Amino acid sequence: MIMQEIEDMEQNFWDELYEIEPEHFGTGESEFAIKCSEVMKECKVNRVLDIGCGYGRDSIFFGTQGFNVFALDYSHKALSILNRRISASPLKKNVVPIQYDICKGMPFDDGYFDAVYSFLLFPVGFSETEIEYIFSEIYRVLQHNGLFLACVRTGKEVSSFFDEKYIRSKLKMFHINTLNARNISVGRYHFNVIEIFSRRTA
Numbered sequence: 001m002i003m004q005e006i007e008d009m010e011q012n013f014w015d016e017l018y019e020i021e022p023e024h025f026g027t028g029e030s031e032f033a034i035k036c037s038e039v040m041k042e043c044k045v046n047r048v049l050d051i052g053c054g055y056g057r058d059s060i061f062f063g064t065q066g067f068n069v070f071a072l073d074y075s076h077k078a079l080s081i082l083n084r085r086i087s088a089s090p091l092k093k094n095v096v097p098i099q100y101d102i103c104k105g106m107p108f109d110d111g112y113f114d115a116v117y118s119f120l121l122f123p124v125g126f127s128e129t130e131i132e133y134i135f136s137e138i139y140r141v142l143q144h145n146g147l148f149l150a151c152v153r154t155g156k157e158v159s160s161f162f163d164e165k166y167i168r169s170k171l172k173m174f175h176i177n178t179l180n181a182r183n184i185s186v187g188r189y190h191f192n193v194i195e196i197f198s199r200r201t202a
């Protein structure tokens with residue numbers, strides 16, 4: 001099977017999942033988003049990119065906190081749910097849904113964002129090469145000292161390579177403030193995760 005077919009299958013998987021269960025990961029924002037919102041306020045963040053935003057639980061929360069949010073996901077279904085949720089609300093002004101596959105790069109200028117945020121996007125479904133490329137794109141679209149805040153799954157059930165050592169080795173161009181290993185609950189799931197609080201080095 002060629003790569004494009006595999007990627008289409010993965011995208012279809014998410015579309016079908018959100019079709020069957022539009023609030024698969026619950027309704028409210030994640031605890032991680034609440035922590036990150038505080039960090040972003042301290043760092044005077046204005047523009048934040050939420051990659052793998054799903055139906056925008058955390059993007060909407062960031063919007064209510066006054067950030068200008070670009071909510072990116074490749075699932076058409078997820079973004080149609082997000083669009084519906086914000087269409088009749090003032091959040092339409094500061095939450096911008098973007099349908100895009102991040103394996104194809106990021107459709108933004110260099111240094112466009114004060115922060116890039118991601119909750120449970122990594123590493124499921126990505127190869128090491130894709131992860132390296134996405135990290136390099138995150139670096140590119142962040143301004144100097146911009147924040148990279150991500151909660152990533154870890155452990156044998158998702159991947160054999162994505163652990164603390166690997167994250168440190170791949171984020172050499174970032175200053176890592178904290179890596180927190182935790183077990184969290186999301187909807188009906190329990191995941192082992194690592195929370196990454198880092199910033200792009202100048």
Ligand SMILES: C[S@@+](CC[C@H](N)C(=O)[O-])C[C@H]1O[C@@H](n2cnc3c(N)ncnc32)[C@H](O)[C@@H]1O
Pocket residue numbers: 014025030051052053054055056057058072073074075078100101102103118119120121125
């Ligand atoms: C585990 S879900 C997390 C969704 C959201 N952050 C939340 O917590 O509700 C991962 C999301 O990443 C998206 N995704 C996976 N691969 C992607 C890619 N290559 N480009 C853009 N989005 C992708 C999926 O469509 C899905 O919505």
